[in-house]
Amino acid sequence: MKNIDSYSHLRGESIYLDDVPLVAGTLFAVAFGSPHAHGKILNLDLGEAEKMPGVVRIFTSKDVPGENQIGGIVPDEPLLANHNVHFQGMPVALVVAESVEEARNAIKKIKIDIDPLPIITDPREARAKGELIVPPRTFRIGDVDSTWSQCAHIVEGMAETNGQEHLYIETQGAYTFPLENGSIRIISSTQGPTAVQRHAAIVLGIPMHMLEVDVTRLGGGFGGKEDQASMWAILCALATYHLKKPVKYALDRMEDMRMTGKRNPYSSDFKIGLDKDLKIIAFETTYHQNAGAAADLSPAVLERTLFHSTNTYFVPNVKATAYSCRTNLPPNTAFRGFGGPQGMFVIEAAIDKAAKHIGVQAWEIQKKNLIQTGDEFPFGQKADSEATECWETAEHVYQPDQIQIRIEKFNAENILFKKGMAFMPICFGISFTKTPMNQARALVHVYTDGSIGISTGAVEMGQGVNTKMLQVAAKIFSVETHRIKIYSTNTFRIANTSPSAASATADLNGKAVEIACEAILGRLKDLVAEKFSVSPSEVWIENEQVMAKGKSLDYKWIQLIQDGYLKRIGLSEHGHYAPPGLHYDAKIEKGHPFAYHVFGTAITEVTVDCLRGTYEVDAVKIVHDFGTSTNVPIDRGQIEGGLVQRIGWMTLEEIVYDENGRLRSNALSTYKVPDIYSVPKEIDIHFLETKKENMAILKSKAVGEPPLMYGIGTYFALRNAIAAYRPDAEMTYATPMTPERVLMGLYGKKKMVEA
Ligand code: MTE
Numbered sequence: 167m168k169n170i171d172s173y174s175h176l177r178g179e180s181i182y183l184d185d186v187p188l189v190a191g192t193l194f195a196v197a198f199g200s201p202h203a204h205g206k207i208l209n210l211d212l213g214e215a216e217k218m219p220g221v222v223r224i225f226t227s228k229d230v231p232g233e234n235q236i237g238g239i240v241p242d243e244p245l246l247a248n249h250n251v252h253f254q255g256m257p258v259a260l261v262v263a264e265s266v267e268e269a270r271n272a273i274k275k276i277k278i279d280i281d282p283l284p285i286i287t288d289p290r291e292a293r294a295k296g297e298l299i300v301p302p303r304t305f306r307i308g309d310v311d312s313t314w315s316q317c318a319h320i321v322e323g324m325a326e327t328n329g330q331e332h333l334y335i336e337t338q339g340a341y342t343f344p345l346e347n348g349s350i351r352i353i354s355s356t357q358g359p360t361a362v363q364r365h366a367a368i369v370l371g372i373p374m375h376m377l378e379v380d381v382t383r384l385g386g387g388f389g390g391k392e393d394q395a396s397m398w399a400i401l402c403a404l405a406t407y408h409l410k411k412p413v414k415y416a417l418d419r420m421e422d423m424r425m426t427g428k429r430n431p432y433s434s435d436f437k438i439g440l441d442k443d444l445k446i447i448a449f450e451t452t453y454h455q456n457a458g459a460a461a462d463l464s465p466a467v468l469e470r471t472l473f474h475s476t477n478t479y480f481v482p483n484v485k486a487t488a489y490s491c492r493t494n495l496p497p498n499t500a501f502r503g504f505g506g507p508q509g510m511f512v513i514e515a516a517i518d519k520a521a522k523h524i525g526v527q528a529w530e531i532q533k534k535n536l537i538q539t540g541d542e543f544p545f546g547q548k549a550d551s552e553a554t555e556c557w558e559t560a561e562h563v564y565q566p567d568q569i570q571i572r573i574e575k576f577n578a579e580n581i582l583f584k585k586g587m588a589f590m591p592i593c594f595g596i597s598f599t600k601t602p603m604n605q606a607r608a609l610v611h612v613y614t615d616g617s618i619g620i621s622t623g624a625v626e627m628g629q630g631v632n633t634k635m636l637q638v639a640a641k642i643f644s645v646e647t648h649r650i651k652i653y654s655t656n657t658f659r660i661a662n663t664s665p666s667a668a669s670a671t672a673d674l675n676g677k678a679v680e681i682a683c684e685a686i687l688g689r690l691k692d693l694v695a696e697k698f699s700v701s702p703s704e705v706w707i708e709n710e711q712v713m714a715k716g717k718s719l720d721y722k723w724i725q726l727i728q729d730g731y732l733k734r735i736g737l738s739e740h741g742h743y744a745p746p747g748l749h750y751d752a753k754i755e756k757g758h759p760f761a762y763h764v765f766g767t768a769i770t771e772v773t774v775d776c777l778r779g780t781y782e783v784d785a786v787k788i789v790h791d792f793g794t795s796t797n798v799p800i801d802r803g804q805i806e807g808g809l810v811q812r813i814g815w816m817t818l819e820e821i822v823y824d825e826n827g828r829l830r831s832n833a834l835s836t837y838k839v840p841d842i843y844s845v846p847k848e849i850d851i852h853f854l855e856t857k858k859e860n861m862a863i864l865k866s867k868a869v870g871e872p873p874l875m876y877g878i879g880t881y882f883a884l885r886n887a888i889a890a891y892r893p894d895a896e897m898t899y900a901t902p903m904t905p906e907r908v909l910m911g912l913y914g915k916k917k918m919v920e921a
């Protein structure tokens with residue numbers, strides 16, 4: 167079925183934060199961010215700003231009635247800076263005025279005097295100086311140290327992945343309203359309504375039950391609004407708390423880019439050892455995560471990096487250590503893949519380097535080492551693997567041998583254009599790595615006219631989760647889809663929601679919907695059984711007709727519901743779901759953290775213009791393990807979107823902070839994102855339908871994040887094309903592979919230093 171939002175999206179009628187009609191008396195907030203990346207605040211002079219036209223009030227940390235703290239995992243992030251500033255753009259004051267323009271004009275009149283402190287932007291430097299967010303963590307299996315001596319090939323190196331701006335189309339923002347007796351309604355563009363509610367309660371010093379957070383949909387989140395939406399929502403709530411007026415703040419694009427964190431960049435070391443049959447028998451790696459100035463979600467991101475350190479390969483001896491390093495950049499955060507892609511890049515770089523060293527194709531090593539069912543991941547979980555099935559299906563469907571022959575012929579015939587191919591097999595664990603977060607709730611109402619209203623903890627951010635929730639209810643009740651409406655996500659209706667993240671939103675909330683609908687249906691079946699003197703187990707509904715014993719009872723859904731009401735049957739239900747079997751012990755770094763893994767294989771083909779350093783992605787051919795897709799067009803959109811998002815990260819998107827911690831790539835003129843020309847000329851998706859009983863809804867598998875990882879293939883295909891022009895090209899494993907980097911690979915005189 168079509169995405170239920172497609173009609174209103176197409177007509178521009180869908181409501182986002184900025185479309186909410188303004189209430190009379192609304193005031194507008196703008197944050198004043200620190201102009202320095204690190205230092206002690208000596209003086210903050212608001213005098214002139216306060217006198218500016220339209221200014222109602224300027225808030226600082228002194229106005230926080232509760233705790234000045236919004237840190238989610240570690241309490242290290244003030245809402246408003248009090249003594250020190252830790253990154254450029256860190257909110258120090260909040261101007262509230264009668265118009266946005268007046269608020270912005272007043273911002274310019276704020277004077278701040280800062281005694282500078284040393285600025286760190288590099289994670290390795292931070293580690294050397296002991297600036298760690300949390301203690302380092304190590305995952306181990308087997309014994310790497312004693313294995314090196316058995317290796318036929320050992321390769322060492324470094325791999326670096328850049329940050330990435332989320333660039334959700336809708337920027338961060340919130341709109342808050344005073345309710346009676348001090349309660350506050352918060353409309354927030356957040357993936358985590360409960361995170362907003364919980365932290366607003368801490369900051370305002372009031373109970374969570376006084377805070378109604380409501381989310382209709384987001385114009386994209388991609389992880390950037392899992393935790394980082396809270397700041398703006400709570401700033402508005404603080405102003406509403408004091409002024410008893412509606413307050414709105416929608417960040418402009420440059421503010422958003424400057425003040426919010428991004429994907430965590432990583433700088434990593436690796437050492438890989440293979441036996442003579444190309445089996446990877448040892449892998450050792452150290453990750454340096456650039457966390458930015460506060461923990462935010464970085465410790466959880468770091469954990470997922472470790473969970474994905476061996477991607478889709480079985481390696482019997484692994485030691486992976488990860489450092490979360492504090493720097494003076496905006497706190498970095500969740501971004502599609504949540505550290506997994508950063509970890510997977512490192513082992514792919516190691517394999518690529520080993521292949522070049524040995525003189526084989528990387529895919530020979532990849533294929534030999536695919537994880538099999540029963541193999542153990544370094545964290546103790548046993549794989550239920552589809553890796554080989556995906557790979558072999560890709561070989562069967564796409565004939566990569568033929569592609570490679572075609573590429574070699576092309577490369578032999580062309581001097582200035584070279585093609586390259588790469589395989590990218592993926593394996594992504596589904597579940598929040600923090601086990602307690604794997605729970606969800608749904609509230610289902612059936613109204614007396616037979617229509618159905620559903621609330622869940624799921625936030626619609628373009629990934630189509632509302633459509634999937636509707637499909638679940640429509641299937642269980644067997645009613646037409648127009649009868650069902652999915653309501654906004656609201657903390658007064660659904661409590662204690664986990665953020666919509668970890669690709670698990672449809673799984674968790676879908677199950678909760680299923681449980682609630684089944685409970686109502688059970689009561690309705692009892693009624694039918696009594697009325698028609700049959701057994702409840704013989705009753706079912708098919709296309710709105712009530713059936714029993716194999717035939718229609720000539721009794722329709724609407725009649726059933728009306729009778730249900732008259733018989734005083736509960737037509738509402740609250741469903742709760744928590745997937746069983748998940749556990750993890752961080753002390754020993756072993757457990758079963760994931761409900762299941764998603765597998766897939768992509769084959770990427772690129773062409774490099776060896777005169778200009780520019781390139782095109784000719785084709786990405788994917789076999790993806792969907793389980794049984796609940797919604798093919800939506801899932802296809804997730805694959806295509808994820809793929810292109812990662813191609814952007816791997817090739818174009820270059821975040822530049824200068825040594826003062828100032829963001830230089832602060833607008834779309836200096837930060838290049840993929841456009842239609844970056845999209846592969848061909849994207850082919852083969853649906854691998856696996857019908858396993860897993861813990862996902864309707865036997866589907868989660869699809870939100872895994873396809874992002876296919877984009878890694880583009881990076882390695884480009885390297886292979888460069889090597890076809892210049893076999894002795896020496897390039898570091900650093901991203902993004904911009905045309906400048908390609909040129910340096912093609913023509914650089916000596917080993918390429920950091921671009
Ligand atoms: N797709 C769209 N269109 N917009 C988004 O913001 N976020 C991604 C992915 N796909 C996102 C998206 C991320 S980071 C996650 S975790 C999942 O969707 C979240 O939704 P799901 O759990 O329903 O897959």
Ligand code: HPA
Pocket residue numbers: 392463466470500504597598599600603667668669
């Ligand atoms: N994925 C995404 N978001 C999260 C996770 C995770 O594993 N844990 C906490 N937030």
Ligand code: MOS
Pocket residue numbers: 357387388389390392500501502503504666667668669871
């Ligand atoms: Mo996605 S990074 O888990 O919001």
